Amino acid sequence: MTRRLADVSTSARLATPGEGLGQDELALAARNHGLPLEAMRYDITPPGLHYILTHYDIPHVPDDAAWRLTVNGRVRHPLSLSPAQLRTRPAVTTRVTLECAGNGRALLTPRPVSQPWLVEAVGTAEWTGVPLRLLLDEAGVASDAVDVVFTGADHGVERGVEQDYQRSLPLDIATGDEPEVLVAYAMNGQPLPPQHGSPLRLVVPGWYGMAHVKWLRDVTVVDTPFTGFQQSVAYRIRQGPEEAGEPVTRIAPRALLIPPGFPDFMSRTRVVAPGPVRLEGRAWSGRAPVTSVEVSTDSGATWHRAELEPDHGHRWAWRRWSRMWSPVPGTHVLSARAYDEAGNAQPLEQPWNRGGFANNLVQRVPVFCTDPTSR
């Protein structure tokens, strides 16, 4: 029997060995969704195919004109701006690959019980908005400022804590220009869809999704480190529940294949015919530019360099890569592995953490190549 607000939440827990997904995890998986991997064929992910993770409900915003973004706290000139006022300021458009911090969680053993992602929590869009550094400059940040706290309109309970979704950035990131953080009002040239934060959201190129606060209504500059739930309880890399852990920040390198051929409905196993097949996919890293992608077609036994397209000026977006493959009849497992300029590489065995964050294990795509002589 629920007697207190805290009782509506279950404790963070790990699945027991062999435990399948429960209805709580399914309720999240049915609401939220990943990118169907074949949609990596588009440079810009079409609306509705970009991954979505909503912690609580999508807020009801009946009238964009009534929305206000406030800039408060340790500033000399607090601001209160409508979306229309933001749109009169100098605009920047940046192509950004966004990935959920929990991508890959459902592949971990033991599995942290939360939104269950395999590998598909990713998408790329062009975000248009006002650089946050210009707004903070206009407001005049006090010299004792440490963190900048962002509050969304989405409201809920999480592990007993009633909250508006809130995250912070260190001042140097919030006012930096590499990446340039945006207060965005458009996605792919259109007003933000409700599920992507309409009318305003934060975009922090190169960082995992939890930093890109949706339905943004307040920016508060503070003089002590922010310790809100989503900063100090959730989104930490830790082994045990009592550890303080390390914050989740920038996206680790990852390459994904567009699964070749066609699928089986239920097993999703891919089917190809013998002969040349162009393997292609995308690779990205928020930590440093991707320098190379390797492909294996023999379950990781051998690796071969893929052809990597230049970034075409889009540092914060995924890059296309490809390599030809000539399968013979039988079963194969395909993988791709990204490396970045800072020396980061995707692991062949996934280091585990309790929240299931920042995973970037190499993908495995089982493929069956048909035998034309035996059909």
Place this chain on the structure above:
Amino acid sequence: MTRRLADVSTSARLATPGEGLGQDELALAARNHGLPLEAMRYDITPPGLHYILTHYDIPHVPDDAAWRLTVNGRVRHPLSLSPAQLRTRPAVTTRVTLECAGNGRALLTPRPVSQPWLVEAVGTAEWTGVPLRLLLDEAGVASDAVDVVFTGADHGVERGVEQDYQRSLPLDIATGDEPEVLVAYAMNGQPLPPQHGSPLRLVVPGWYGMAHVKWLRDVTVVDTPFTGFQQSVAYRIRQGPEEAGEPVTRIAPRALLIPPGFPDFMSRTRVVAPGPVRLEGRAWSGRAPVTSVEVSTDSGATWHRAELEPDHGHRWAWRRWSRMWSPVPGTHVLSARAYDEAGNAQPLEQPWNRGGFANNLVQRVPVFCTDPTSR
């Protein structure tokens, strides 16, 4: 070891008692997605929030202008039409609530292992296109015609059968005008998004989703009943695997609540404060117009009539309903129940079938009402 194409498919099966969802079900749940229930607040579901179920991959259509819709078989004048040619014909726009035939499957015991839906596989859009009956009229249907077969461009394997997705309609439905079947090229006034069948799809108002063939490339009139996989193997109501079963056709009545208050992240339990709360939701039936909706706030012990909005001329779309509620502190379970003009009502216990189709069990929404005196 996979040796034949048939081996890439697993057999249809039921989950064992207490068996959680497997990675195969999760792979479907992560690709496809339902409607976040709070999005029932919109008469027309915004793009990206409408439910999606793709059997295989979303086909790659690099050039809409090269697409052809052929009308073949038992017709006097076969047609081959580009999307542009279709757009020059008289257009009809119909508001349609679409629901997946497998909605509710994951709530069954035992659970059929397939795309796992709870209750959210629904959405409402305005579809614009050419009435199918006019195209069939133009082609001149032969007098011995029985069924009309629709072929999509999505290709895959299902239970060992390699196939393009194909479904048929009886001739009288295909040429009828109640409902009027459309070959649609626009959704909510925009070209179809890739995941909704770009450039052309079938829309069969009142029927479950499996009839609305996406990426439609061929219409063939046949003089014997169509027995393709999706018609005679899948989408049948049967108790045992050997039964022929009954075909899945029109949508059974259903009412869903917009969950009130705000949610817990993981349990999705709702939290409200004491005092008046407007309960609202949507109700629809493809079998006959909805005549009434009842609401229970005490776990189904008592039921009370909700206020049902008129259909505003949209026979094939969901209708809004509402009822005030004044919760007291403690736990409550909310339900809604729709009735239609043909005497169909939602069941309080779900009749079971092996494929998990055409479920319409009344929804249960657990709500915790806080106690202001004890916080």
